[in-house]
Amino acid sequence: MPLESIITKLSTELDFQPITRVIWGEGKISSLAEHIQKLGSKKPLLVSDPGIVRAGHVERALNILAEAGIQAVVFDGVEENPTTEHVANGLKVAQSHEIDSIIGLGGGSSMDCAKGINFLYSCGGKMEDYWGEGKAGKSMLPLIAIPTTAGTGSETQSFALISNAETHQKMACGDKNASAKVAILDPVLTISQPFEVTSATGMDAISHAVESHVTLRKNAISQAFSREAWKLLATSFEGVLSTPDSVEHRGQMLLGASLAGMAIENSMLGASHALANPLTANFGIAHGVAIGLMLPHVVRFNSEVCESEYHELADVSGEPFESQLSGGERVAQKIEHLRERAGLPTSLKEMGVSPDAFPLLAEQAQEQWTGKFNPRPVTKIELEELYRCAL
Numbered sequence: 001m002p003l004e005s006i007i008t009k010l011s012t013e014l015d016f017q018p019i020t021r022v023i024w025g026e027g028k029i030s031s032l033a034e035h036i037q038k039l040g041s042k043k044p045l046l047v048s049d050p051g052i053v054r055a056g057h058v059e060r061a062l063n064i065l066a067e068a069g070i071q072a073v074v075f076d077g078v079e080e081n082p083t084t085e086h087v088a089n090g091l092k093v094a095q096s097h098e099i100d101s102i103i104g105l106g107g108g109s110s111m112d113c114a115k116g117i118n119f120l121y122s123c124g125g126k127m128e129d130y131w132g133e134g135k136a137g138k139s140m141l142p143l144i145a146i147p148t149t150a151g152t153g154s155e156t157q158s159f160a161l162i163s164n165a166e167t168h169q170k171m172a173c174g175d176k177n178a179s180a181k182v183a184i185l186d187p188v189l190t191i192s193q194p195f196e197v198t199s200a201t202g203m204d205a206i207s208h209a210v211e212s213h214v215t216l217r218k219n220a221i222s223q224a225f226s227r228e229a230w231k232l233l234a235t236s237f238e239g240v241l242s243t244p245d246s247v248e249h250r251g252q253m254l255l256g257a258s259l260a261g262m263a264i265e266n267s268m269l270g271a272s273h274a275l276a277n278p279l280t281a282n283f284g285i286a287h288g289v290a291i292g293l294m295l296p297h298v299v300r301f302n303s304e305v306c307e308s309e310y311h312e313l314a315d316v317s318g319e320p321f322e323s324q325l326s327g328g329e330r331v332a333q334k335i336e337h338l339r340e341r342a343g344l345p346t347s348l349k350e351m352g353v354s355p356d357a358f359p360l361l362a363e364q365a366q367e368q369w370t371g372k373f374n375p376r377p378v379t380k381i382e383l384e385e386l387y388r389c390a391l
């Protein structure tokens, strides 16, 4: 975004705190030991999951560290949608080795779990104590985040999504101290992801760019990140789906997802996330798939209050559209086009969700934190209607 655009969007106040150093480029995982040393760490805890172990990424990271004389401790017990139990298991490993830094290597689940372990190791208590924003209150161990998917953007924001193992309540625990000190974005690591993961996580990243661009908390700088993120993601998503081993497309997606993470850090998310979470909780629909089902409808719904913002996105989406269409319609059509190319489902009916479930889903969606930042207010009535649109 040109500088004039930021200046013209500035209002009277701005609160913007970049924390994470971002290292992006092919093969950059080789710099891991150097960054660990710069942080003064001698015994890092590497947090990952079995799939990343099988892909060989954990071994690669351990070898890079070992060559520099650094012996890392490994916790590879993370699973999708990490719970307080995964955090507790990782904490046990951390406490028995007196670690002095943490590396989160994997998708959003591994990076979030690494943050969760860091909260409890550094500040004590239980995960529930950190539910919300800014509850840590003291410094934490330095974290290096290495994403293997272009998706959540957890590497560049301070939130960890951890579910209560008993109640299944998803808790967003965020604190500036939990942010990674360094994010290493190596597109080669994302090549191992299967098509379904690339498509669902890519749609999630796209939604982060679109939602963060229009929230009530947005500011001029967060919008610059949202817009650049959208531009990268919207123009490289088809490329990464058709040529999954293209380092160029993978790199653009990875950087786009991280820029969207930076935008979220300052602007939060919107109604698509509020609507998607109950679909995941009640029907087991993967996060990115649920997002893909809801996002176009939320964009059309929001269109009447953020037309100019959507036009800004549509203008850089790399596709010509009929000029008489509204900004929201242009963006919604682009998302639907990408969703189709990604082979993602297009209706709730297709996913076995019947209208009978809508009242309960809408009630749960209303309780989601992210809905509060949506630019157009959403009550249970609007949320139920949005589910109906997606039927």
Ligand SMILES: [Fe+2]
Binding pocket: 152, 204, 207, 208, 273, 287, 291
């Ligand atoms: Fe998301």
